[in-house]
Amino acid sequence: MCGIVGYTGARPAAALVLEGLKRLEYRGYDSAGLAVVSDGRIEVFKAPGKIAVLEKELGTKLPSGTTALAHTRWATHGAPNAKNAHPHTDCGGTVALVHNGIIENAGALRAALTKRGHRFRSETDTEVLAHLIEELHAKGAPLVDAVVGALQDVEGAYGIAVLSSREPDTIVAARKGSPLLVAIGQGEHWVASDASAVLAHTRSVVYLDDEEIAVLRPHEYRILDRTAAEKEKAVTHVDWDLGTMERGGYAHFMLKEIMEQPESLRNTLRGRLLEEEGTVRLGGLNITDEDLLKIQRIVITACGTSWHSALIGEYMMEELARVPTEVEYASEFRYRNPIVDERTLVIGISQSGETADTLAALREAKRRGARTLGLVNVVGSTIAREVDGGIYLHAGPEIGVASTKAFTSQ
Structure with missing residues (x-):
């Protein structure tokens, strides 16, 4: 289980995705990372441990850019260190990708990609996705087509979000077996593993189903099926109280939620x-x-x-x-x-x-x-x-x- 949050819009993206990521930290404590499209290139920052470690390394001056991805990891493939932290990039640093799930045929894909000249920097199953997308994107395929094509070779579960320096205001997301949603704002859009990451900014979300792809730009979003055909999806209004996602003076969330049980039982029975x-x-x-x-x-x-x-x-x-x-x-x-x-x-x-x-x-x-x-x-x-x-x-x-x-x- 890992946490994903991405943003594209007009506001500085790094601070927004880090804020959302903190609400997803329960999904993984092993490492955290950030990718921002800035001045035509992708800047990537990673750190082992909790999100606070990443924030400390970033310091007070966050990278500029209005499109970004962030990730907090619960390790499955590869040790919990900076090298294996997400986001992962392709050989040339054109594509950055975050992933929640397990690619079951990653070993075979890695071997084939290595033979074709790709250089791997991590021990993760996720990195094969970045290189598969690179092969198609480098030949001129738009990012969404490169993602759709790459996923044809993948076996396993995934919730992914992808950036490209060639399409600096675009995020492509896809889901199969791992939760993912699109959040709709005014002149901005989000992708996240959980609505808690975005509720401070919007309560309108579209939940992706398996084998659906989302294309996000500041002023539009599209939902596609696995063949890249566009489809209509219902927008859901999430009415959770943002205050329930804060510790509210308690030392940790578990203690707070223990104390909330009388009220939660009343809400269940009401x-x-x-x-x-x-x-x-x-x-x-x-x-x-x-x-x-x-x-x-x-x-x-x-x-x-x-x-x-x-x-x-x-x-x-x-x-x-x-x-x-x-x-x-x-x-x-x-x-x-x-x-x-x-x-x-x-x-x-x-x-x-x-x-x-x-x-x-x-x-x-x-x-x-x-x-x-x-x-x-x-x-x-x-x-x-x-x-x-x-x-x-x-x-x-x-x-x-x-x-x-x-x-x-x-």
């Missing part, structure tokens, strides 16, 4: 408990009473802390509803041959709504004919968009890595 009728109202399930009566079995699938909440849900479902219920770890469910059909209700639980294994498990359940529901916290997330129905937690942003208020709300 409008849903009908005390006078002795029942509940759960809008958004999109399932009729007749369809509910056809359900003979419930499977709850999740990972990590959400899996533990699912275990509690299993006991409650069987005790109160008397419907056979079982809990499956999503990373195991997706790779075996599960017994689910149209009489099975599969519930996926995920705070972010982006947990890759849980999403894959739900997709497999739908493929086999099961009805799917999502229990998520983030409005507009991928799981929320793909399931047949679901319930939003309304617990508010959870920044701490160890789940607290999201768990109790689940």
Whole structure:
């Protein structure tokens, strides 16, 4: 898990993306980096450790330029050091790229690119993307076409954002398996892993789906499919309170979120408990009473802390509803041959709504004919968009890595 934020507009970009990156630091503490298009070239700055280390090295004079990318890393390929920190560049420094995900065929791609004369500076899987894009971009392909072409050779998961000194006001972003959104401003646009990075500036976002590409310029954005055909996407309004993303006097976010649990539970239950009728109202399930009566079995699938909440849900479902219920770890469910059909209700639980294994498990359940529901916290997330129905937690942003208020709300 890594954090990505990019900006193109009229304002000095370095300070803006660093500000947004601090709100994404929970996604990675190993290293941080910044790339800015300045005076026709790309300037790259990297440092191991937290974002504060990068800021200290940059000092008070930030690089000029109105288009930039920033990244905070949780290392998977290569040691957590400056060499392996993002952004990564091509041989000539024309292209800079940040990435969240894993390129599964990076070894084979690196070997082929090395034979063709490319020079690698890091141990990461990400760097192969910069060189693949370079090959097409250097031959005259526009940046977006070079990205689309390069991704045809890639196997694995990615959320990427790319800059080029040849197109200094353009960011190209692409997603497959890793969350990414476009944020819409007035004469400026953003790309980010999470809405928290941009809410200080805009609340209008477009969530990218798998194999979609975004092209951002100060006064326009376009969403494309994998063949570069343009498509329409709905704009979502994010109404989280920016104050909930600050520590608010607490030593760290985890302590703050522990103390927020009474309020988050009230928010989760508000409008849903009908005390006078002795029942509940759960809008958004999109399932009729007749369809509910056809359900003979419930499977709850999740990972990590959400899996533990699912275990509690299993006991409650069987005790109160008397419907056979079982809990499956999503990373195991997706790779075996599960017994689910149209009489099975599969519930996926995920705070972010982006947990890759849980999403894959739900997709497999739908493929086999099961009805799917999502229990998520983030409005507009991928799981929320793909399931047949679901319930939003309304617990508010959870920044701490160890789940607290999201768990109790689940």
